[in-house]
Amino acid sequence: MNRSRDGAARFAERRQREDEAPRLRASYPALATLKLEVEERRGASSMPETKHVRHVIVERAPALFVIMCGDSSCRDGGHDVTHAVLRYLSSGSTDFEVEDQCSGTIGTAHCGRIVRVHALATYTKPAT
Numbered sequence: 001m002n003r004s005r006d007g008a009a010r011f012a013e014r015r016q017r018e019d020e021a022p023r024l025r026a027s028y029p030a031l032a033t034l035k036l037e038v039e040e041r042r043g044a045s046s047m048p049e050t051k052h053v054r055h056v057i058v059e060r061a062p063a064l065f066v067i068m069c070g071d072s073s074c075r076d077g078g079h080d081v082t083h084a085v086l087r088y089l090s091s092g093s094t095d096f097e098v099e100d101q102c103s104g105t106i107g108t109a110h111c112g113r114i115v116r117v118h119a120l121a122t123y124t125k126p127a128t
Helices: 002-020 082-090
Strands: 031-041 050-056 095-101 114-123
Touching (some): 082 114
Antiparallel strands (some): 031 114, 095 114
């Protein structure tokens, strides 16, 4: 089945990107915890269709934040919020939001689903 092979290829590509990415702990040694509250909605809607919370295991997590598009019909879409999240972590932000629009396609139309990530981070205090 072609769709199954496409999904397996996307999964393998994602796994490779995660394996090759630097680890959060190595890049941000003061980062203690990171919680991501993820909401996804259709572009024209103000109400989220899906919500979930992701507790990032800082000790072993990659410094990579890619969220798959929630529409199973979407092709070549998703939300790579890595640069925005890392920018906030670099500045020591503890509470921030990132929003991204899916650039995939559904049939011949632009997907356009919106993901909003509300992040809560804590940091260790430097030794004095």
